Amino acid sequence: MQRPNLLTKVCGVLTLTAVFFLQPGFFVSAQEQPAEKDKPEAKADEKKPDASSAKKPKFKKYDEVITKEAVTKTGLFRVHRIEESLFYEIPTDALDTDMLWVVQISETTAGSSYAGMPAGDRVVRWEQRGDQVLLRDVRYSIRAETGDPIAAAVKASNLAPIIRVFEVKAYGKDKAPVIDVTDLFKKDVPEFSARRSLSAGAMDSARSFIEEFKVFPRNVNVRVLASYAPGRATGPGGGGPPGDDTPRSSGITAVVHHSMVKLPEVPMKPRRHDSRVGFFSVSFTDYADGTTHEAETVRYITRWRLEKKNPEAAISEPVKPIVFYVGREVPEKWKSHVKAGIEDWRPAFEAAGFTNAILGKLPPDPRDDPDWDAEDARISSIRWLPSSVENAFGPHVHDPRTGEILEADVRMYHNVQKLVRDWYFVQASPSDPRAQAFPLPDDLMGELIRFVVAHEVGHSLGFPHNMKASSSYSIEQLRSPEWTRKNGTAPSVMDYARFNYVAQPGDGAALLPKVGPYDHFAVNWGYRQFSKGTDEKKELEKIVKVQKDQPIYRFGDPNAFVDSTQQTEDLGSNAVEATQLGLKNLERVAGYLIQATSKEGKDYSLLANAYDQLLAQWNREMGHVVNVVGGVQEVNLYFGDADRRFFPNAAEYQDKAVTFLLENALSTPTNLIRDDIVARLTPDGTAQRVLNAQSQVLRNLTSASRVNRLAEVEQTKGNTAYSPAKLFLDLRSGLFRELAAKPVAIDLYRRNLQRSYIDLLSANIKTPAANSDLPAYSRAELQSIRETIQKADGSGASTVVQAHLKDLLSRIEKALDPRTP
Known part of the structure; x- marks a missing residue:
């Protein structure tokens, strides 16, 4: 290397x-001066200069x-x-x-x-x-x-x-x-x-x-x-x-x-970055006189220097292993779990040819090594920060010449415990009875902390997030005990896959991510040491070629609003099916929310937090489905392995996504709006909270960028595409379906949603997006909705519904003709 x-x-x-500077006293002419003819000889008794008047030395003596x-x-x-x-x-x-x-x-x-x-x-x-x-x-x-x-x-x-x-x-x-x-x-x-x-x-x-x-x-x-x-x-x-x-x-x-x-006297041999494999990198502009006829941006991956003690052995211990110390400030009961999270990466390095490549250690006793210091630039550690921030991060310091990682300190904010506790409760507690009451037991919290440490250590090993990973597992695989125990709930612990909200009670599936197949692949590509004389470039290409036929080894940056397979907080290859199962689990959680969070003589602050987390999970899962519409899938294969990089989602998949949203996100979520919960938390109920969530779904569904992508695909695929016109027709039919009934009955939540949609379309007309068909579609929709309302038989409707319909017509008229009083 x-x-x-x-x-x-x-x-x-x-x-x-190097530049050399001559002192003024050094400017002496080498030419001999002429003798002065009449210059008298010095008298023998002429006084010599006093020693004290001699020029003082420029520098003090060392010991002065x-x-x-x-x-x-x-x-x-x-x-x-x-x-x-x-x-x-x-x-x-x-x-x-x-x-x-x-x-x-x-x-x-x-x-x-x-x-x-x-x-x-x-x-x-x-x-x-x-x-x-x-x-x-x-x-x-x-x-x-x-x-x-x-x-x-x-x-x-x-x-x-x-x-x-x-x-x-x-x-x-x-x-x-x-x-x-x-x-x-x-x-x-x-x-x-x-x-x-x-x-x-x-x-x-x-x-x-x-x-x-x-x-x-x-x-x-x-x-x-x-x-x-x-x-x-x-x-x-x-x-x-x-x-x-x-x-x-x-x-x-x-x-x-x-x-x-x-820095190392002999720099590590660098490895060129490849966008198909997820690594952080250091870049520079190379002006070498190459064959590209342009200044080249060169990127080296950041990685630790792992070199085999026995370079010719298939598996060898490294000359210098990667060592992370468990900080002295880490709570005692979590230290073994932190160490386990560090060493969860060892099997991946073993598959790449290194035994004992990464070690978790406790710091030496201060009496044995008083000079040990976690801030020392030679020492890597897991630090525990007394902070209410719900997060953790795993940076590293590297040699800018080669990308060699020299030191890394994972920082665990204290309240990352709350973050994973809340996520696990709303996502996985239906399948894990241990999590159905607060506080969670220490054995479970230890597992959650271990997962966070493994993820953050991954960053410190050079790996960024891989948001594509989780989309390569099917719903069936996510519910399989055998599959999930062997492969985890996602191919990479570096995905934001969190916990298995797809699994249902009784499935017996694993619920936590682990260092998975993609992580083994990435370690192998980035850290494998090749024998002398081996064409490294060819060998690395052989490793990465498996991506062509095996999606579990693919990498993708987060691109949530375009690629529906590269989202955060999601699971599985089918967002509609995953969310359908996720909603069932959320309904189960709502059923024991009060019991799980309430204690005799305590207030409802824990209940309020848990309910907020429940609704936040609902928002996240609905967002995954929204991004199916107008979404694409990126397959980052190089020339010769694929004839295209971006593939629009199938029209049938998009149609199912819109239908699902109309039936779940844009219908009143009565299973989550429980009076026994809400009455303990707020005097205002949940109407505004529900409206905010539903309005966000509508805004995202009808954004200019999404409509533009739908229009682009329609232009190339014609009638086989899921078009913008189909999207707006489906929304109109679903949002105003009550108008076909006799008598017309529209509840509070639906009235709020219909008003919000009219206002959204009106805003699209008033502030049109540049180079988009969105204003035109919005105007046409308002005209169609006006016609639908006018045809509805509201004679038997309640007073508030009749007033609501008149108000909608008034809003539409003002939007279509601002001169309308």
Whole structure:
């Protein structure tokens, strides 16, 4: 996995030409001066210059700068602390070397951020310029092979910015420059500032202190107790509500951890990105003189450096395994589940040729290893953040030269527990009696946390979300105990498939996702090490070719409003059938909602939250069906494997989706509007809440982009397509079906929905979408609905229904003719 030329190439582009500066005293003429004829000889008793008047040395002696009071630690640099000052003594072999600088929050004031949050990272280089040392910000966004004529132009266009200039105070052993870096940490240097992460104001050096420093063979760590002026309130990552920029009334103090680690001397052999396989990537513009006749955007996947101890063995332990530590702050009862979530990826790496490739470990006892630090840029860990945010995330830090992942810290917000608890309750509790009452038992919560950790560790291994994965399992497979236990509820744990809401009580199917077949495929493609002499490109193509006939190995970014097979929070290959089964489970949950959430002597806040989650799940599932209409399916195969990339959904499938929505989403959901629940929560009932949900369905169904896609397909497929005209006809027939009855009876929820639809069509006329048939269809629909209302026999209808019909006609007239009074 080596690419010997990469470092040479990069350094050839980016390393500055050495510049030598002559001191004023060095400008001496070599020409001999003519003798002065009449110059008298010096008298023997002439006074010599006093020694005290001789020119003072430019630098202090080493021991005058690094005094006996210094606390010194040696490793990558020699670092000295003298009272509140910090000095770096930089070995000459560490100059002109790329280093990764990582900043994290170790501790902070409540409401500003959280311990363990990232604050930035960048590649830097220390360079000596005469008697100064420059700290430079190194970038790799443009490159060219050394030796190419254009390489000089690329180098000239990619000059590394100077972050700081340091005067050399003295020289140590082997000419190592000694510099004072105190201000680098006690003042607010923008490139390393934590202000943004803390939502803080200006840094106050008078209230900031260097707390601690540690030095290792490959890195230097510095902890700073930093104080800031009041700033703005934070959003979801901090203490304030989203979008709140209210100034804070008090300042912020935080412990900011700086870790500088030397990048590998021999860069990892990179692997080119392939859009058919999901990997995060690092990109740059390559100006090499290739055959494409254009500047090429090159993308390398981000991955860990896994190299076999025995390169010729089919399966081998790695030279250096991937290790994630379970943070000391993780609640004790969850630590074993967190470790299990990390190691859930081990079978996938074994299939790719590595045993024990990824390990979950507990941190060493502080008494055994006092220097162990979760913020160290060499250490990857699972951090637990005391936050009410319902989320988790798994970032990583990588070498920009090659994409090698160097360090990763998964952050688990405390309230991710609430998130998965609520989802599991509304999606899977009908099939799991353990989840039919709050609080959920610890064994179940441990399984849910394990799932979240496995997902986030996947991100830290280089994998993005794969929203296409879940669409490759049939409804039958999702209800099968054998299938789901072997393959999980989706081919990838990186999908937002959540929990098995398709399974019905008695099926016995698995309910949680797991590291699945697609994940094994992606690990194999991204991490497999090939023997010397193997054509790697051909071997990788062989691996990816299985996608042609096996959809479970396909990858897709979220594209929810276009590709109905790449949605979030969905399951199965048929959204209509999946949602039909999902609604049955929601009705079951509604039946025991009060019993599950209510406790003697407690209020109804837990019931209110659970009911909100129930309705939110209803909205999500209906949204999956909406996206079938006008939807396409993307099959990302390359030339030679497929003659097209996008396939419109079958007209029959779209027709079934609209029929389903009319019968379920756009009919009054009486099974969820339960008086025994609503009467405990609100004095206003649920009419407005139901209307909001149904109106959202209508807006999405009749959006300009959806109508445009339907029209495009109709243009090419003619009468066999599901057309915009058919969509509006179906909606009119379903939304106003009561007008065909005698007498006409329309309940409150339906009256609200009909008014909303008329207003939606009217708005389409008033503010027409550019280059769309939507205004024309909307105008025609209003005319047709007016005719339908006028033909209806409302003589036996109630007073409110008669008034409602007159109101609809009035709204239509005003929309069609704004001059109507």
